[in-house]
Ligand SMILES: [Ca+2]
């Protein structure tokens with residue numbers, strides 16, 4: 001089985017900056033985003049910045065002043081990609097892609113059924129400036145892991161590209177092989193692909209694990225609602241119960257800056273989660 005040419009890992013962007021401590025009396029100025037793309041189609045990209053219904057969007061433009069995804073490589077597992085498209089050319093890595101359909105090192109969209117990968121690549125990382133649009137991470141790099149579907153596809157192609165996910169920082173999979181949410185990686189049909197996903201989650205990014213987007217996941221879901229097997233992150237957490245009974249930062253409501261209002265919201269959310277966890281695992285909630 002042939003795999004993509006080069007493993008690439010750059011963990012420098014995952015280092016956490018030390019917090020900036022301010023005196024309690026300090027007032028944070030309210031500043032809007034200064035990076036506003038001048039791409040001609042940006043005003044129509046309501047999912048990034050909704051001009052008609054403000055706030056009904058991804059709330060991402062404020063992040064771009066500090067971070068646009070520079071230094072992160074996203075693997076697009078999908079059909080072929082028109083990487084000569086002016087929105088994509090600047091961010092596409094032709095030296096890292098792999099085509100499991102044609103068994104070559106070029107994931108260019110060469111057939112009429114190759115349209116999907118180009119669209120998905122643009123949503124992820126269409127570059128600032130050139131073309132018409134921008135992606136949610138316009139500074140990130142992308143590379144293509146081409147597969148076919150229907151008569152042009154096979155489980156061997158899928159398994160190969162699931163293995164190749166270990167060579168990128170983030171992997172995107174906007175597809176299903178057997179219908180919406182029909183792919184069951186616990187079955188024999190998908191067993192090899194499932195093992196490859198687990199491998200990427202364990203060894204990608206130099207051992208930090210490739211970040212693999214989970215379709216169908218919602219922020220309100222608890223892990224055991226995903227139907228996935230629990231992989232203990234620590235000997236002290238052999239099941240989901242310990243982290244559920246000790247709610248942590250992952251339960252925090254989204255807030256840009258701490259203040260009295262969202263601190264109360266946080267406390268209330270943690271109380272709700274703790275009550276739910278205790279009820280689920282038969283523990284007293286007092
Ligand atoms: Ca090819």
Ligand SMILES: [Ca+2]
Pocket residue numbers: 039086087126127128129130131132133134
């Ligand atoms: Ca662009």
